Amino acid sequence: MDWSDRHCRYFWRLLSENAVLYTEMVTTGAIIHGDRERFLRFHPTEQPLALQLGGSDANALAECAALAEQWGYNEINLNCGCPSDRVQNGRIGACLMAEPELVRDCMSAMIERVKIPVTIKHRIGIDDMDDYDGLIKFVDTVAQSGCNTFIIHARKAWLQGLSPKQNRDIPPLDYELVARIKRERPHLEIIINGGITHLEQCETLLQEVDGVMLGREIYANPYLLAGVDQAIYGSNKPKPSRRQIMEQFMPYLEAELARGTRLNQMTRHILGLYQGLPGARQFRRIISEQAHKKGAGLEVVSRALAAVESGRSALPHCQ
Template sequence: MPTTPTLDAIRTKSGPPRRFCVAPMMDWTTSHYRYLARQLSRNTLLYTEMVTTGALIHGDTARFLRHDEAEYPLALQLGGSDAGELAHCAQLAQQYGFDEVNLNVGCPSDRVQNNMIGACLMGHPDKVADGVRAMIEATDLPVTVKHRIGIDGRESWDDLCEFVEKVAEAGCRTFIVHARIAILEGLSPKENRDIPPLKYDWVYRLKARYPHLEIIINGGIKTFDECHEHLRHTDGVMLGREAYHNPWLLAGVDPAFFGQAAPSESRHQALRAILPFIQSELDRGVFLTHMSRHLLGLFHGQPGGRQFRRYISENAHKAGAGLEVIETALAKVREPEAPEIAEA
């Protein structure tokens, strides 16, 4: 097999810290969710939803790439396989101020497969390498890849090593590894997030075999205890659904992983901090329900949390709904007398 490059030979910058990341998730990691997340953790690396190269080149580029500076550090995830298009979109990522550009090689949906996007690219390591090389040449941003440990038909350890080595030869230093294969025939995207067994040991072995590469582990991680165990073997952890459904978890990240105080001492404080942002979005014509849906898990497990969720769900969609809906819902949850401690 080809020899992987030394650190000196890899041209990508190291970029933002990736010790703790929130995964890119379609319909979930929107700018509105990310603004909330940033009130809970200053250091967590946030990712956009996957944006296809076609959407950026032929669609409303400014709308797809719009974000607030408060969301930094922030990475743009791209879906695509054409080297020229990926290079162009990497330039856009730099132009719009992102901290990193990431290539999706993990999404298993039929729609993206048909466009040679996502997990099916695990079967085409040379094409991924060409795309990564083109992006690196087009931008000063770090270029990273998020991928599975394999796909049906290419699921051996040697297949995984071949993929990593070819993409590393193209200059990629950082690999975010979802520790499951993707089964492209017979399973839905939802089933692909749960049914293929997790093989964390394969991700650990990648780091041991390629110590000069940055290896971030992803897949099924829910607690800080699990994170700390993974960090004994890898360079960083990436959480997905747990960080979305229970966003207060992020308030524990800065103390637990970066030795810093959390930016908000309570859920109430975090929510009040984003009210001006919500109002500015309302003034821009954004419907409240597009933003409030990301708040529903903030009081997960708290007295009054169910009433908070119900009130928002029943009222945010109504014509003319504004901040009064959030404020009324917030009043249904008792405010703590002392700083809250986020645990996961």
Template sequence: MTDQQPIDHSFCVAPMLDWTDRHCRYFYRLITQHALLYTEMVTTGAILHGNRERMLQFNQEEHPVAFQLGGSNPTELAECAKIVEQYGYDEINLNVGCPSDRVQNGRFGACLMARPELVGECVAAMQRTVNVPVTVKSRIGIDEQDSYEELIRFIGIVADSGCRTFIVHARKAWLQGLSPKENREIPPLRYDVVMQLKQDFPQLEIVLNGGITTLDQARDYLRRMDGVMLGREVYHNPYILAEVDQRLFGVQQWPVSRHDVAMALIPYIQRQLKQGERLNNISRHILGLFHGVAGARAWRRYISEHAHKPGADENVILQALSFTG
């Protein structure tokens, strides 16, 4: 492979299944130009045997954007990585953190933390195939395999395969007994563990994920980590992205207003509707745009009640906008 172009992981928006689709990412890009965006996780089987165009197409405005793959077969992952690269994504991320039953049944996700040699083989196979960076997103441990010694063994083996960037969710995962939602909330956050990783592997890029809800927190952790990743907070309160470029990337500009974001989305909605998309597939991602300000409830209610109706178009958004301050 050729030399990889560096990607800035200072602030990332997490891959979120059923949430961070191309419409969601286009919307986020209207608010921040510099945050690194991630796709939902897509399995190797879905790419090799499913509707590839539907799963891989994205808007060029989304760059920089990374694609998250789920799988555990090095040959299949390498094949899919090459396909993903051909579509133009900036990074390929291997999911070694999702604890859902569906993922475990496919023998990938968080259960792979118990097989660091296999993860290393997967990473190496993908890196031999593509010129974009291959990164790994993991937990700090699984089940009873949660000692720091086991974690550094995992990181060390995968790093030896050529992975330079690890996004680490600062919770362990219980593969049995907890739902994916509970696995995001019940296991305690251990930021100290992830920070220790950075000290012990200074040559690696370590990105902190899990439980961060404000840009003040993000900026504080960036003093000790290479990057931070936010997920649910961004989805429920997307306007948190408005100050990311200014506060975390040093861009000297005023944040775009909520009203301007909504108006900037209108031409995109019009184009998508002409291509046969339904309004509610786009509008569901923008319900939190006015979170915490006057008119937020009326905005959400009007869109929720009207966007799913046959023939719903951009006028639903414009009418909802009239309820805001």
């Protein structure tokens, strides 16, 4: 939430033509009662694109799914994995794993309402739920709705005692548990998530499951996404350089600035593009210090690019 907005996703799409992108989690209430344009608008180039919903009212979820289909989304995804107190209080996210029948009914309502795929993202368990028995019961119950795609974060969520940040790091990863689900339910599409940091790891995991989802690593080190089309999808196109990506992003920045979008709303998503390279610190510093100022424009990005190019001048073969 608050990260993979439309500006972020447009930037990511410049890195990969094939990866399926997911929106930030949007609650049903925000769509039904809030600024629909803000929450559902996207650029056509973002597709294939899934709308990730948060909610537990079957009728509201079905209404939002229908709206998403009308807006042109390719998939609806129900979030049953977020462990934050804020969403728990709204009966949203990982706490729903304790109510598999309710989740099944919510999924059924959406599946009956739309023609596009409806998928689910969840954890391997919550709190004292027995790891495998609890997980397989949840999956089997939800599958009764007709849902065929399960995106499984391979960590438990402890809803009491751990913060959302701690829930992303402290509970141990159990990839084998997710692989076991695939072996025992081969008719289901099983996608694994959690702690994946490089493409070689993706290729290894894809020998046991159907798909891999990356989140935080792509945000922190977005250039990793630039190799996905070649490594995972078999594309023969050359991997784009960081400079090429920025040259493609600049017209988007210019157009959005003309619409009144503030520069920092867009450039906050590109801070990790040069991660690990000489000049990366200067790139981040210039954007972080200048992009939020009133009237900041493309000159800030140009200065940041000049700084990173200067820092890398001794390494002419770097991309």
